Amino acid sequence: MTDADYTATEAMVVAAARELDDGDSVLVGVGVPNLACNLAKRTHAPDLQMVYESGTIDSNPSKLPLSIGDPVLASGALRVVPMFDGFTTYLQAGRIDVGFLGGAQIDRHGNINSTVIGEYDDPVVRLPGSGGACDIASNAHRTIIITPHEERRLPAEVDFVTSPGYVGGREGRAELGLRGGPSAIITDKAVLRFDDDGVAYVETLHPDVSADEVRAATGWEVEISDESARTAPPTPDEVATIRDELDPQGVYTGTD
Structure with missing residues (x-):
């Protein structure tokens, strides 16, 4: 493929998809x-x-569901249970391998903010809140976070911890009794992992993205382990699946 054969958003989606292993249970x-x-x-x-x-x-939807309430999710599912059972019997009981999350802000410790921008009592923007995100971040065996790579989205510290990452470092998370923790932050510029202290660093840069671009778009002095390490680009089959089957109108990728 040439660089023009996929967009930055498609590269992000593909990199995130590759984090999932066959047989994983994932709370989407x-x-x-x-x-x-x-x-x-x-x-x-x-x-x-x-x-x-x-x-x-x-779930085995025949097309990309537009929301978690889309009927297409039920038609091909193994079971349909009350939301309470989904969180207790499956998530809180440790039966979910991966939690897949996004948010308005993600900081260097993988904490996620989807509550407020600014001060809680007098915010610049009030956001939708946690939903099930806090439970997912606290109970899944690993969490994958996906976000556009912008300085405002990747501050050194979030304005509000809606969903915990490595709060106070890896030891801090363990002291809180939380299961798992974030394993990666996938952006449209890079793949970030977490070091022994629970601080995010850049493992690979996406094709045609420079280290300086990533540093300028990150709210902390992010470490880049190897500036020559590149994320494998999307394959033609992966791009075709996104464009032809999953998002033909470009709702999420903007490719229509």
Whole structure:
């Protein structure tokens, strides 16, 4: 493929999808995480077990669901349970391998803010809040975060911790009794992992993205482990699956 054969958003979606292993159980978020999970199931992870907050277990949608309440999730699911059971019997009981999340802000410790921008009592913007995100971040065995790579979205510290990452470092998370933790932040510029202290660093840069671009778009002095390390680009089949099957109108990728 040439560089013009995929967009930055498609590169982000593909990189996120590749984080999922065949047979994983994944609690799927809305928006771009939803697209990434459905791409994984249609490519390298056909036995991916997708669980949605609405209570559909092992969903197998015939098309990309527009929300967690889309009826297409129920028609091909193994089970449909009350939302309460989805969170207690599956998530809080430790039966979910991966939680897929996004947010307005993600900081260097993988904490997610979807509550307010600015001071809580007098915010610049009030956001929708946690939904099930805090439970997912606290109970999944690993969390994958996906976000556009912008300084305002990747501050050194979030304005409000809606969903915990490595709060106070890895030891701080363990002291809180939380399961798992974030394993990666996938952006449209890079793939970030977490070091022994629970601080995010850049593992790979996406094709044609420079280290300086990433540093300028990150709210902390982010470490880049190897400036020559590159994320494998999307394959023609992956791009075709996104454009022809999953998002033909470009709702999430903007490619229409």
